[in-house]
Amino acid sequence: MPPRSAAKRQVNRLPPERRISDIMAAAKEVFVEKGYNDALITDIALRAGVVEGSIYRFFANKRELLVKVVEHWFEEMLRDDAEQFAAVRGSWNQIRFIVYTHLTSIHRDPALSRLMFQEIRPAPDYRGSHLFELNRAYTHRLVDVVKAGIAAGELRPEASPSLVRDLVFGCIEHRTWAFLRGEGNFDPAEMADAITNLVHHGLMLGSEPNSPMESVITRLEAAAARLEATTGIASAKTPSSFPR
Amino acid sequence: MPPRSAAKRQVNRLPPERRISDIMAAAKEVFVEKGYNDALITDIALRAGVVEGSIYRFFANKRELLVKVVEHWFEEMLRDDAEQFAAVRGSWNQIRFIVYTHLTSIHRDPALSRLMFQEIRPAPDYRGSHLFELNRAYTHRLVDVVKAGIAAGELRPEASPSLVRDLVFGCIEHRTWAFLRGEGNFDPAEMADAITNLVHHGLMLGSEPNSPMESVITRLEAAAARLEATTGIASAKTPSSFPR
DNA sequence: GACGTTAAAAAATACCATTCATCATCTGTG
DNA sequence: CACAGATGATGAATGGTATTTTTTAACGTC
Numbered sequence: 398m399p400p401r402s403a404a405k406r407q408v409n410r411l412p413p414e415r416r417i418s419d420i421m422a423a424a425k426e427v428f429v430e431k432g433y434n435d436a437l438i439t440d441i442a443l444r445a446g447v448v449e450g451s452i453y454r455f456f457a458n459k460r461e462l463l464v465k466v467v468e469h470w471f472e473e474m475l476r477d478d479a480e481q482f483a484a485v486r487g488s489w490n491q492i493r494f495i496v497y498t499h500l501t502s503i504h505r506d507p508a509l510s511r512l513m514f515q516e517i518r519p520a521p522d523y524r525g526s527h528l529f530e531l532n533r534a535y536t537h538r539l540v541d542v543v544k545a546g547i548a549a550g551e552l553r554p555e556a557s558p559s560l561v562r563d564l565v566f567g568c569i570e571h572r573t574w575a576f577l578r579g580e581g582n583f584d585p586a587e588m589a590d591a592i593t594n595l596v597h598h599g600l601m602l603g604s605e606p607n608s609p610m611e612s613v614i615t616r617l618e619a620a621a622a623r624l625e626a627t628t629g630i631a632s633a634k635t636p637s638s639f640p641r
Numbered sequence: 642m643p644p645r646s647a648a649k650r651q652v653n654r655l656p657p658e659r660r661i662s663d664i665m666a667a668a669k670e671v672f673v674e675k676g677y678n679d680a681l682i683t684d685i686a687l688r689a690g691v692v693e694g695s696i697y698r699f700f701a702n703k704r705e706l707l708v709k710v711v712e713h714w715f716e717e718m719l720r721d722d723a724e725q726f727a728a729v730r731g732s733w734n735q736i737r738f739i740v741y742t743h744l745t746s747i748h749r750d751p752a753l754s755r756l757m758f759q760e761i762r763p764a765p766d767y768r769g770s771h772l773f774e775l776n777r778a779y780t781h782r783l784v785d786v787v788k789a790g791i792a793a794g795e796l797r798p799e800a801s802p803s804l805v806r807d808l809v810f811g812c813i814e815h816r817t818w819a820f821l822r823g824e825g826n827f828d829p830a831e832m833a834d835a836i837t838n839l840v841h842h843g844l845m846l847g848s849e850p851n852s853p854m855e856s857v858i859t860r861l862e863a864a865a866a867r868l869e870a871t872t873g874i875a876s877a878k879t880p881s882s883f884p885r
Numbered sequence: 886g887a888c889g890t891t892a893a894a895a896a897a898t899a900c901c902a903t904t905c906a907t908c909a910t911c912t913g914t915g
Numbered sequence: 916c917a918c919a920g921a922t923g924a925t926g927a928a929t930g931g932t933a934t935t936t937t938t939t940a941a942c943g944t945c
Binding site: 406407410437438459 | 931932933934935936938939940941942
């Protein structure tokens with residue numbers, strides 16, 4: 398049976414890349430505004446200038462569309478971070494960098510972060526997905542930092558690198574949940590300092606500067622220096638203070 | 642219009658408490674087996690021996706039913722923990738206890754934990770809910786432990802108690818996600834030791850025993866002792882080791 | 886410039902949470 | 916004991932929404 402209205406239906410053919418990017422842009426908007434469950438395919442189709450059925454030409458279902466959207470965002474993020482990170486030296490600075498950039502991403506894109514945490518990661522097929530690999534690479538930088546720090550004698554050898562990773566990323570997530578729910582705000586720089594210090598003090602050999610122990614160490618080092626000066630053995634130096 | 646089948650429909654009246662607990666028990670089963678989205682009201686009704694509509698006499702909607710189920714589980718859990726915790730002494734042991742019992746709950750009831758983390762906590766109305774208050778009380782024990790530890794001179798005064806809370810609970814969650822997704826297993830006791838040690842070393846005044854720094858300290862202390870022996874100034878002692 | 890092929894549109898379907906009209910059972914009252 | 920609300924339970928209806936299928940338009944090719 399022909400359509401009721403006499404008007405011929407409009408068909409607008411476009412190259413598939415264009416269609417896909419239109420749909421993904423619209424989907425990103427809607428997912429960000431409404432969250433996964435309340436996002437309607439109809440709404441996405443409307444904003445992308447297509448009809449519902451067309452979305453299913455390119456994406457198997459709503460969830461695959463979500464995954465592609467988040468993947469795209471995540472890949473972009475990784476590209477931006479990678480080269481900057483390569484320039485950072487010293488375990489405190491490296492940890493601080495990772496924590497800070499992660500917090501900044503959450504602060505800039507709370508809705509997408511939330512989709513990643515709440516919808517993507519808990520899925521049973523997450524392990525084995527491309528996003529799992531991306532995220533793995535992303536968090537693994539911290540594992541490498543800790544390993545390098547231990548090898549360099551900067552960090553406690555008993556500290557499990559993967560546990561440190563979970564400590565840091567878990568802490569960040571827990572502390573930003575209220576923000577992700579839309580309650581209040583936070584300062585990434587300030588929070589990054591606090592987290593890095595707390596974790597690093599758990600990792601650093603000996604005590605941290607500014608602790609009551611400092612004066613003791615200083616006194617002991619001075620004493621040792623005087624003593625060792627007479628035997629020719631070099632004395633250990635505490636790391637210098639870090640930049641803010 | 643009367644029902645097609647001639648058989649009169651069976652009606653089974655029960656006291657409301659019984660109905661409610663039947664429905665909640667069935668709902669718990671189904672939510673645990675299927676997760677929130679894939680749990681069907683029809684299935685819950687069937688197992689509870691009622692019809693779909695009856696569920697809506699007692700619960701406004703599917704989500705409220707979920708909340709009630711998780712609430713019930715959480716309250717039970719709190720009751721069991723509370724008195725045991727009161728007997729634990731010392732910051733290391735107290736943190737260890739909190740970490741261990743939390744890990745044990747996750748290990749025993751992964752599906753319910755997951756519902757709490759994934760479905761309940763991210764909801765926009767979570768703050769203000771009863772579960773929010775329960776969870777607040779639950780995690781606040783750790784804040785109190787840290788505060789007390791600082792007051793007693795056991796823990797670093799710079800450590801923010803609430804940040805330590807997020808560090809610990811965030812770390813636990815991150816580290817148990819794979820398990821919650823149904824991948825692999827973990828040993829609560831072992832993991833509790835690892836987490837507690839890592840966090841505690843970040844909190845303790847001074848350095849811990851057994852670190853490579855120990856020999857340095859020992860050497861320095863010995864050097865200082867020799868040096869100070871000639872001036873009459875007393876040398877500082879490092880704190881004694883903590884229980885395992 | 887017909888014709889097969891493919892993209893897009895539109896309608897149809899299927900699945901569920903939620904609501905509703907109807908009926909059964911209970912309780913109290915004369 | 917009969918009867919009239921009142922209340923609880925039922926099963927069917929509704930509505931919203933992802934997904935599938937059918938229909939139609941545009942494109943490329945010979």
